[in-house]
Amino acid sequence: MNAETNVSRYSKDFDLPVRGDVITADRYISREWMEQETRKLWPKVWHLGGMLAELEEPGDIIRHNFGKESIIMVRQDDGSIRAFYNTCPHRGNRLILGDVASVDQITCGYHSWTFDIDGTLAKVQDPDDFAGGNPCGKVHLAEVRCETWGPFVFWCMDDDVAPLREWMAPLPDRLAAYGLENWVRVLHVSADCNFNWKILRDNFNESYHLPTIHPELAMFINDGLPTTLFEMYPSGHNSMWMIGHQATTRTDYESGDVPAGLAEAAVAWGIDPAAYKGRTGEIRQAVIDAKRRLGAERGYANYADMSDQQLVDYFHCTLFPNLTITMSPEQCQILRTEPHPTDPEKCIFQHWCLYPPVPGMTEVYTPVGMAPLQHDAISSHSVYGDGVSLGFVADQDLSIGTSQQQGLNSRGFKGCILPGQEKRVQRFHELLNDMIGGPA
Ligand code: FES
Numbered sequence: 001m002n003a004e005t006n007v008s009r010y011s012k013d014f015d016l017p018v019r020g021d022v023i024t025a026d027r028y029i030s031r032e033w034m035e036q037e038t039r040k041l042w043p044k045v046w047h048l049g050g051m052l053a054e055l056e057e058p059g060d061i062i063r064h065n066f067g068k069e070s071i072i073m074v075r076q077d078d079g080s081i082r083a084f085y086n087t088c089p090h091r092g093n094r095l096i097l098g099d100v101a102s103v104d105q106i107t108c109g110y111h112s113w114t115f116d117i118d119g120t121l122a123k124v125q126d127p128d129d130f131a132g133g134n135p136c137g138k139v140h141l142a143e144v145r146c147e148t149w150g151p152f153v154f155w156c157m158d159d160d161v162a163p164l165r166e167w168m169a170p171l172p173d174r175l176a177a178y179g180l181e182n183w184v185r186v187l188h189v190s191a192d193c194n195f196n197w198k199i200l201r202d203n204f205n206e207s208y209h210l211p212t213i214h215p216e217l218a219m220f221i222n223d224g225l226p227t228t229l230f231e232m233y234p235s236g237h238n239s240m241w242m243i244g245h246q247a248t249t250r251t252d253y254e255s256g257d258v259p260a261g262l263a264e265a266a267v268a269w270g271i272d273p274a275a276y277k278g279r280t281g282e283i284r285q286a287v288i289d290a291k292r293r294l295g296a297e298r299g300y301a302n303y304a305d306m307s308d309q310q311l312v313d314y315f316h317c318t319l320f321p322n323l324t325i326t327m328s329p330e331q332c333q334i335l336r337t338e339p340h341p342t343d344p345e346k347c348i349f350q351h352w353c354l355y356p357p358v359p360g361m362t363e364v365y366t367p368v369g370m371a372p373l374q375h376d377a378i379s380s381h382s383v384y385g386d387g388v389s390l391g392f393v394a395d396q397d398l399s400i401g402t403s404q405q406q407g408l409n410s411r412g413f414k415g416c417i418l419p420g421q422e423k424r425v426q427r428f429h430e431l432l433n434d435m436i437g438g439p440a
Pocket residue numbers: 088089090091092093108109110111112113
């Protein structure tokens with residue numbers, strides 16, 4: 001095994017203490033918690049609003065509905081992007097009603113107040129009928145901060161939050177070598193779910209569930225603790241490096257035939273799995289060598305900048321509080337839950353998958369099957385449980401959500417009992433406690 005992977009569970013450099021606050025069920029159930037999150041949490045973080053690819057021309061708009069809020073991001077004449085609350089200053093009507101739009105001006109559907117794309121009021125009916133004079137040129141849409149990183153547009157409601165890259169630290173540096181800037185979002189799916197948004201955040205903050213919920217991943221992802229690296233950063237975000245192209249060390253795969261999932265990955269890089277019978281652990285290095293040798297000619301320009309670890313392992317980044325970015329060199333998964341507008345026991349789950357634009361490649365293998373390598377080739381919104389897949393592994397994660405929510409409502413549940421490897425779950429809740437201070 002490569003020396004860089006021979007690490008303990010928690011990184012020496014990026015480990016942080018936790019207090020041991022009891023994680024009780026109220027935070028998943030009560031309206032008071034939900035209201036405190038609306039007031040004290042959500043304004044204080046950056047939100048991923050959409051893809052730069054959707055904002056090609058001046059006047060192109062992406063709308064992001066979040067809880068009861070709605071934000072529009074608008075490409076400007078000078079090429080910059082500005083974001084505004086999606087509410088009319090006249091009497092509050094929502095301005096943009098579709099997910100995307102392309103406009104010369106923004107016109108409200110109630111009394112036709114019309115705004116330039118920089119948010120300035122340009123035209124009203126009966127302009128002389130205002131006590132203070134014609135409001136055009138004086139009234140503006142309320143603006144929120146807007147910044148970009150990689151292929152993404154983010155927005156933030158609070159002026160005191162650090163600039164985006166600083167807020168994301170150290171992840172922009174850690175992710176730079178993947179070269180995400182020109183990746184294409186092929187999968188764009190979401191669903192209404194019957195559980196609190198934090199249920200799935202907890203799930204993404206631990207790998208303890210893998211052997212039970214995702215047993216087939218064990219054939220090509222090593223979820224054994226001694227080789228999995230957890231990092232917790234002062235920014236509140238965390239990450240997990242899980243060894244890929246290697247079967248789990250929880251089971252003895254080493255001495256037998258190469259398991260199916262791993263064999264498939266080996267064949268894809270011209271490696272004969274039969275030659276590795278009894279030494280399956282060596283396939284990972286063979287794939288690194290093959291990717292170094294063949295990557296450029298197969299069109300993977302981004303391999304050159306990557307470490308060996310990035311070439312074969314899975315880098316799972318969890319940004320506080322609700323955004324997960326899971327990286328391999330060939331796929332970026334965005335997994336996120338957002339609060340329901342009014343019900344603390346519901347949420348909206350979103351799953352995006354991005355792929356590098358490899359020359360000559362017309363299709364990619366997504367978590368719901370093959371799809372054209374085109375923006376939003378697969379795009380849907382559904383209700384969880386109606387039979388629409390949200391991705392093979394995501395479906396498995398979502399499958400526990402409703403029953404966990406139900407169990408948390410029991411008088412018999414007294415608070416979580418966490419093993420050491422779930423320290424990221426503990427820290428997530430302590431950061432929440434610090435921001436929210438408990439229900440009012
Ligand atoms: S509420 Fe928008 S023009 Fe009246």
